[in-house]
Amino acid sequence: MLYGLAAVAMSFPVVLVASLLRDGAPLLSWHFLTSASRPLAAGGGVGAELFNTLYVVGLALAASVPAGLLVAILRREYGWGRRWGPSLEAIADFGAGVPSVVVGFLVFVLVVGDLGWPFSRGAGVVALFLLNVPWVAASSMAVLASVPESLREASLALGAAPWDTTRRVVLPSAAPGLVEAAAVGAARLLGESAALLFATGVNAVGRSWSFWAPGATLAVHVFAVRTEGLMPDATAVSAASALVLLAMVVAALLLGRVLSRWFMRRSGLA
Amino acid sequence: MKHQEHRAAALRAAGLAVLLAAALAGGGPSGVKARPAGIRVMGATSLAPFLAAMATRYHAQHPEAALVHVAAGGSLAGLHHLQRGAADAAASDIPPLAVLGGARARKLSGRVLGRLPVVLVVHRGVGVTQVSRARATRLLTGHVRSWQELGGAAENVVVVTRALGSGALWVVEHQLLQGAPVSDRAVVQWSNGAVVKAVAATPGAIGFVDAGFVRPGVRVLGLGSAAYQARDPAAWPLYATAGLYWRRPARPALAAWLAFLAAQPDRARFGIVEEGTARHGASRSTRTSSPSHPGGDGGRAGALDGGAHRLAGGGYP
Amino acid sequence: MLWMAGLTGWLVADTLRLVARAGAAPVLLGFHFDPAHGRFGLLPFVWGSVVVGVLALVVSVPLGLSWAVVAAKRLPRRASSAMTTAMAALVAIPSVVWGWWGLETVVPAVRGALGGPGFGLVAAGVTVAIMVVPTVAALAAASLRAVPAALEDASRALGADEDTTLMAVTLAAARPGITRAVLMGEARVLAETMAVAMVVGGQPVARLQIAWPGATLTTGILTHLAALPPKSPGGQAVAAMALLLLAATTWLGRHLRRLGALS
Numbered sequence: 001m002l003y004g005l006a007a008v009a010m011s012f013p014v015v016l017v018a019s020l021l022r023d024g025a026p027l028l029s030w031h032f033l034t035s036a037s038r039p040l041a042a043g044g045g046v047g048a049e050l051f052n053t054l055y056v057v058g059l060a061l062a063a064s065v066p067a068g069l070l071v072a073i074l075r076r077e078y079g080w081g082r083r084w085g086p087s088l089e090a091i092a093d094f095g096a097g098v099p100s101v102v103v104g105f106l107v108f109v110l111v112v113g114d115l116g117w118p119f120s121r122g123a124g125v126v127a128l129f130l131l132n133v134p135w136v137a138a139s140s141m142a143v144l145a146s147v148p149e150s151l152r153e154a155s156l157a158l159g160a161a162p163w164d165t166t167r168r169v170v171l172p173s174a175a176p177g178l179v180e181a182a183a184v185g186a187a188r189l190l191g192e193s194a195a196l197l198f199a200t201g202v203n204a205v206g207r208s209w210s211f212w213a214p215g216a217t218l219a220v221h222v223f224a225v226r227t228e229g230l231m232p233d234a235t236a237v238s239a240a241s242a243l244v245l246l247a248m249v250v251a252a253l254l255l256g257r258v259l260s261r262w263f264m265r266r267s268g269l270a
Numbered sequence: 271m272k273h274q275e276h277r278a279a280a281l282r283a284a285g286l287a288v289l290l291a292a293a294l295a296g297g298g299p300s301g302v303k304a305r306p307a308g309i310r311v312m313g314a315t316s317l318a319p320f321l322a323a324m325a326t327r328y329h330a331q332h333p334e335a336a337l338v339h340v341a342a343g344g345s346l347a348g349l350h351h352l353q354r355g356a357a358d359a360a361a362s363d364i365p366p367l368a369v370l371g372g373a374r375a376r377k378l379s380g381r382v383l384g385r386l387p388v389v390l391v392v393h394r395g396v397g398v399t400q401v402s403r404a405r406a407t408r409l410l411t412g413h414v415r416s417w418q419e420l421g422g423a424a425e426n427v428v429v430v431t432r433a434l435g436s437g438a439l440w441v442v443e444h445q446l447l448q449g450a451p452v453s454d455r456a457v458v459q460w461s462n463g464a465v466v467k468a469v470a471a472t473p474g475a476i477g478f479v480d481a482g483f484v485r486p487g488v489r490v491l492g493l494g495s496a497a498y499q500a501r502d503p504a505a506w507p508l509y510a511t512a513g514l515y516w517r518r519p520a521r522p523a524l525a526a527w528l529a530f531l532a533a534q535p536d537r538a539r540f541g542i543v544e545e546g547t548a549r550h551g552a553s554r555s556t557r558t559s560s561p562s563h564p565g566g567d568g569g570r571a572g573a574l575d576g577g578a579h580r581l582a583g584g585g586y587p
Numbered sequence: 588m589l590w591m592a593g594l595t596g597w598l599v600a601d602t603l604r605l606v607a608r609a610g611a612a613p614v615l616l617g618f619h620f621d622p623a624h625g626r627f628g629l630l631p632f633v634w635g636s637v638v639v640g641v642l643a644l645v646v647s648v649p650l651g652l653s654w655a656v657v658a659a660k661r662l663p664r665r666a667s668s669a670m671t672t673a674m675a676a677l678v679a680i681p682s683v684v685w686g687w688w689g690l691e692t693v694v695p696a697v698r699g700a701l702g703g704p705g706f707g708l709v710a711a712g713v714t715v716a717i718m719v720v721p722t723v724a725a726l727a728a729a730s731l732r733a734v735p736a737a738l739e740d741a742s743r744a745l746g747a748d749e750d751t752t753l754m755a756v757t758l759a760a761a762r763p764g765i766t767r768a769v770l771m772g773e774a775r776v777l778a779e780t781m782a783v784a785m786v787v788g789g790q791p792v793a794r795l796q797i798a799w800p801g802a803t804l805t806t807g808i809l810t811h812l813a814a815l816p817p818k819s820p821g822g823q824a825v826a827a828m829a830l831l832l833l834a835a836t837t838w839l840g841r842h843l844r845r846l847g848a849l850s
Contacts, residue, residue, distance in 0.1 A: 003661075005653035009724065012717045013677040016688050036330075039323035040539050048326075099778030099836060101805050102829045105812045106594055113356045113817065118308045118339040184675075191681035194780035194805075198813060201341040203322035205329040212308060214325065214339045223683045223781065227463035228342070230319050230482065230540060242684050249679040253672070312813075347813035354816070428704040433789060434623065435814030454619075457706040457800050458789030460810065467690060472704055 017246070024239030032240060036206055037221070042233040046221060046241050048204035053217040053248070056121050056200065057189045060128035065182050067129075068136025075137075076144040077166045100195035103131045108198040119201025121215035127199040128189050136185055143177035144170065175263040183256020187249045193219040218245045308337040309527055313348025313361030314437045315461050316386055316480040317512055320540035321361055328530055336523040342461075344435030345369075352378070352515060358524055363437025363510030368444075380515040381528060384542040387481040387506040388441045389498050390491040391469050396476070397422035400492035406446060409476055412453025417474060429456035430468045430477030438462070441510045442478050481506070482541015503543045512542055595833070601826035608820055614827070620791035620807070622821040631793040632828055635708055635803040636777060636835070639787075642712025642797075643719065643776040648769055650716075651723030655768075656753065658724065659731035671728060677721040686785035689714030694786055701798040706788035708801040714786050715776045723772040730764020731757060774839045777832070780805040804832040 031045060038044030107127040117123050147170050155165040171178075200215035202224045216224065218241050225231070226238040311321055318340060325338035348360035349369045360366075363386055366375040390406060392398065396417045401409065408414045410429055417425050431452045432439040443449070457472075459465045462483035469475040470487035481503060484490060490498045498506050514531070516524060538544065606614055609627050617628015658670045693714045698705030734757050742752040758765065788800020789810060802810075807828045815821030 002653050002656060005649055006657040009650035009654040009720050013680060013721055016680065016684065017677075019688075020684065036326065039319055039326075040536075099780065099805055099832055101778075101780040101808050101812075102594075102832060105808055105825065105829055108812060109817050109822075113351070113354060116356055118310045118337075119312075119341040120308075120339060187675075187679040191679055193681065193683055194809060197809075198341060198343060201339050202318055203325045203338070203340040205326060205337065207333065208329075208337070210337070213337055219681050219683065222681060224318070224342075226683070226687060227461040228315055228319055228483070229463070242681060245681055246676070246679070250676045253675050253679075257672075343813035350816040351813075433810040433814070435810075454790060454792050455704075455799060456790065457704050458802075458810075460784055460789070464690075464785065468706065471690070471695065472698070472706075475704070 020239045020242050020246070022239075023236050024241075024243045027233070027236050027240040028243060033244065037204075037225075037237070038231055040230055042231060044231060044237065046218060046237075046244065048206045049216055049218050049221040049241070050244065051206070052121060052124075052200070052204050052213075052215045053190065053219075053245075056124040056128060056196075056215055056217055057186065059121075059125045060132060060189060061182070061186055063125070064129045064132035065136055065185070068133045069140050069178065071133070071137040072140030072144055073166060076141055077162065077170060098131065098134060100131055100192055103127055104195040104198055106130070107195070112199065118212055119199065119214060120212045121200065122211045124196050124200035124215045124217065125211075127195045128192065131192065131195055132185050132189060135188070136181065139181040139185070140174075140178055143174050143181060146177065147174050172263070172267045175267065176260040179259045179263060180256045183252050183259075186252040186256075190245060190249050190252065191219050193217075193223050196220050197223070218242075218248075307521070307523055308339050309359065309524055310339045310341075310357045311348075311359045311361055311514075312341045312343055312351045312357040314345045314363050314512065315342040316363065316437060316483070316510075316541070317361040317383070318342040320383075320537065320542060323540070324531060324534060327534070328527060332530070335526060338527060344433070345437040345440070346435035349515070352517065355517075358521070359514055359516045361512070361514055363512050364440045365511070365513075366515055368440075377517060378515045379518050379520065380513045381532070382545060383512045383514060383531075384537055384544050385504065386437070386510040386512045386541060387498065387503045387543060388438050388478055388508045388510060389481045389484060389506065390476060390478050390493060391466065391484060391488040392477075392491050393425075393469055393473055393475045394487070394489050395423055395473055396425060396489075398491070399489070400497070403446060403494050406491075406493060407448070407450060410442065410447060410452055410456075410478075411450045412455055423474075425474030428472050428475040429453045430465050430472070430475055431456040431458055432465065432478075433458050433460060437510045437512075438478055438480055441508060445508055480510070480541055481543075504545075509543075595830075598826045598830040598833070601823040602830050605820055605823035605827055608823075614824075618793045620802075620824070622811075622815060622824065625820075627820060627824045628793070629824065629827060629831065631791045632802055632804045632807040633831060634793045635711075635787065635801040636805075636832070638708045638797050638801070639712040639715065639783065639803055640773060640777055642709065643716035644769070644773060646713055646716035647719050647723050647772055647776075651720045651768070651772065652727055652765065654720065654724040655727035655731055655765075656757075659728040660753070660757065667732075671725070674721050674725040674728065678725055680718075680721075682718060682779055682782040683785075685714060685718040686782035689782060689786040693717075697798060703796070703798045704788065704800065706786060707799045708787060708797040708803075710798075711783045711787040711801075711803065714782055715779050718779070718782055719772040719775050722775055723768050726768030726771055727761070727765050730761045730768065733764065734760045770839055770842060774836055777835055777839070778805065780809050784809055804828045804835075808832070 033045060033050060034047045035045035036047055037049065104127060107123060111117050111123050111126055112119065151169050151173060152165055155169040196217060197220060200217060200220060202216050202220060203214045204216040205213055222238050222241045222245065225234050225241065229237065231237060321340045325340050328335065328338055345362035345364040346369060348357060348362050349366055351357040352360035353370055353374055366378050398417055398420050401420065405420060409427060412429060414420065414427055417423050417427060429452065457468055459468055462479045465477045465479050466483055466485050466488055469477045481498065493508060496505065496507050520528065605627060614627050614629055616630055617626055618630055619626045619628050620631055658667055658674065662670060689710060693710045694705040697707065697710045697713070701709065738756055738760055739752055742756045747755065783803055784806045787802060787806055789802055789806060790800035791802045791807060808825055811821065811825050815825055
């Protein structure tokens, strides 16, 4: 019974990945990763979309991880939430669960509509930033809470200032957990499409570093090609794009784990 | 004393991080220039593959020209966005008059890209290949329960339709159903591709799509005396007039892109059929307020125009 | 963090404007959402989200927990660790991909079992349930692994067999963590958009036949956010859907935090 249910549970995602491999693996090549997509003919690639994914997710992470961590530190180490009306934790609860389509709605109406930004990498970065900050804040708070209180007390008793305690004692011992949380955040952002459909637009251009270039990411591409693609190999292209996306997710998680181990060794926790 | 000092240090760090975040999110890192005058196009999902491909081609051939940003979302979304000033051009299969009303539509210019024939598609096993307009209406409004009533297989009818804002739905509502609503038990899909997929997989299903999206696995239904022929799509009676609309006067960057679009020969490969015969096949620039709708020739355009005027008073919400 | 306060304020203001224009009862209790004919009932979306949420709970909990138990307690150490990594990666399969899988697998299965078109709330519930199984399993496995081996050894030493030990000791000790895993999965179900949109049938009418096309709060927002302009009653209705959705996920979040504090 137990093993049967577990086998059933496991079989769904495994079969799904297998079907992606069947449809998409033959297409995977250096050419596919680097060349432009072809709207009407077979044999196109995802170069521009791959670059957009790295660009948009990279910038969104670079901005949201420090911001979320800062909120967590202010709350957990400096006790700010007690003075402010609504506690930061409640806001983080609220924010960590903000459905991505609501963020997409917000960005579409305010950033694209009222501010007049183009459908671009920039609008995509804003959407993913808003999506990720509360999530980083919530998970960082949990990680900081797991740092033993005795460590902080020892440091303060030795005369260290709160900021030094945070910087030299709390953060190093929380680093492995924080890094892993950031990696999971990156994995979440890589696969996001509902928040981006009306922020990045559905097209991409190569050879541009502009913040304002059209910004369709791989996840948006998977959706657009599968639903409206006119190329004869649309199914294969979308499956191969999904595989590339999955590989990036696995890479992000593994990188997070490796870095986390490294931090652990450095602080002598393992 | 000491306590305050630390609070000040924390505040400084906070300020710095907020600035950093704002710089990254707001477009401040070195190398990022102020927002350039890109061309923002929004509208029909059926035109998105064409527009996205043209945007890529334009950038490849004219790297110095303005970037073209394409978003789908439906014809209605494009027109509303254009009207708010949040898009520079709207790609729509619905005439602006029907959506925005006369006064606002008169401020727009438009260029007809061509026709998008809208065809009825059915599951392969329904056993019916041709229906009259009246029967097609009864099918889509949910009044025919089984294909047996039309001499077909013993399968229940499953209607597949599109969400509010779709140009194909607008065409079917105004050129075929004459105001009757699509069945409220219909499966609502988000795009042409999803409609085809759903119809191909569901026994007894009937739906409608832009002809360019028909795939093996579904059968195209003949309508009245007409049969859809891929070789002569212009003869098909049910079609949307796909247009690109903008506020007057067109900025030079937009005008340049429109000129580029007009010079591209392969629109037909994206399912966009040139108007009439090759003799006057080139796209014409026209004002939407002109008495005859850009739809073009004779009686068929009349139905489209009538629909537009009927809706001009109330319009869409 | 301020953006969230602003967002809430904006959504509340828009919702109030809609209620002022259309009346509270027709908006909150209306069975139809048809902006072209002035009907703004939100009940279809609320009903759809509730049905999908409940179905997903029923399907994902037994599957997710069995997988977690096998991964955390029944496999040798090396295999267990490899499976944990695999789970984490499977959590991140893009939801669009799950949507297509649901279209090809779940919809025909529902059509075969329950009749009707196949597309509907049942298909949506089952599709997202299976989508969140790795999420539930990964989180539950982590909390199962945290149960001290000494507890289980004590149980076995007292003569309890493996199954009794599992039910009476391991699961009981890990209960807060498991509840947390289930609620996290449920939060993802309620927030899921793309996978649901492809199989739910999208019909904004509230009806008891849950095998037939319906809509949820998320798909209602997705299909209408661009088509209905802001400041129109339709746009305000989309804001009201977003507000209801936020209220639901925040409520779940509260419970999550309380559980986190307990464990």
